Amino acid sequence: MELHQLRILRELADLGSVNAVAKALFVSPSAVSQHLAQLQRSFPAPLTQKDGRRLVLTAEGKLLAAAAASVASTLAEVAAKIRTQEQDQNVPIRIAGFHSIGQTIFAPLLSYPHGQLPPLHFSDEDVSQQDFPALTSSYDLVLAHRMPHTAAWPEDRIAVxxxxxxxxxxxxxxxxxxANFEELSPEQVIDERWVVSRSGYSPADVLETIAALAGKAPRVEHRVNDYATAGALIQASGCLGILPRFTARQTLNEQVTLRPIKNLNSGRQIDLLVRAEHLHRGTVEEVIEAIRNTVKRLVIG
Structure with a gap:
């Protein structure tokens, strides 16, 4: 049993397929399968099993994957103690975020005075909610959003x-x-034309709830995930849209305004997802605190 074999098992637990693991680790699918086969020889109980065409972990495989995460965390803690602060300060922090959070906080984070933060490398990831945890395989920090009524993040695998x-x-x-009303009820808005996201994203989820409360299907004319584009379409067409209060604010034309939905606590939780081993790095903690402060200023407006 070798460390890289444990890592492959852990990645299979997080990413869900041999092909996804191969892509994340820049190896071939056959190499992933070979390493898993070698790891299996060390254990009498099966670690993986077929689920249709996919290879998934058994209960025993999940136990070993959790142990692999613990090993990675321990090694990271030791490595952090060995490295000097100066060495750590030069290691880039890779940050992924959904589009609207990237538009609003990536640039402010780069504006921190020189030397206060390590180098930051940003990527925007337009994924469905359930796909955010897997991004922690490729990034040090992942800015994610989750609707309150949906399944919680897998905190047995990642820190939230x-x-x-x-x-x-x-x-x-x-x-x-x-727009003359301070709040708008589902019954008031359901007969309007709509600009919303594709299914599986927050605005579409909220519109489905509005439709359920009003007892009518909505008339959706445009489906776009980019909030700046949605705002422009709202301005040009007179359609209604559903946009996040803080992160969409900077992209909206002054001719478009926001109104709360009456008797509906609609919203999304914004979280940072991170693998436990990264929390042993002092520079990661510094960046987390900078993100906290930047988001706090965004909320205050």
Whole structure:
């Protein structure tokens, strides 16, 4: 049993397929399969099994994958103690985030005074909610969002750092008759034309709830995930949209305004997802604190 074999098993637990593991580790699928086969020889109980065409972990495999995560955390803790602060300060921190959070906090993080933070490498990831945890395989920190009524993050595999709760509001042109109301009920808005995200993303989830409460299907004319594009379409068409209150604010034209949804606590939780081993790095903790402060300023407005 070797460390790289344990890592492959852990990645299979997090990523869900041999092909995804191969892509993440820059090796061939056959190499992944070979390493898993070599690891299996060390244990009498099967670690993996077929689920249709996919290879998944057995209960015993999940136990070993959890142990692999613990080993990685221990090794990272020791490595952090061995490295000097100067060496650690020069190691880049890789940060992924969904589009709207990237638009609003990536640049402010880069504006921190020189030397206060290590080098930061950003990527935007437009994924469905359930796919955020797997991104921790490729990034040190992952900015993710989750609707409150959905399944919790897998905290047996990753650490979760709450940042903020962001309401999702009705986006509406200021000259629309409904803009005269401080709040808008599902019954008031259901007959309007809509600009929302694709299914599986927060705005579409909220619109489904509005439709259920109003007892009518919505008329969706445009499905776009980019909030700046959605805002432009709302301005040009007079359609209504559903946008996040804090992260969409900077991208909206002054002709578009936001209104809370009456009697509906619609919103999403914004969290940082991170593998436990990264929390042993002092520079990662510094970046986490900078992200916390930046998000706090965003919420205050």
């Amino acid at each position: 750092i709450p940042l903020a709760f962001e309401p999702l509001d009705i986006a509406i042109r200021r000259d629309h008759p409904l």
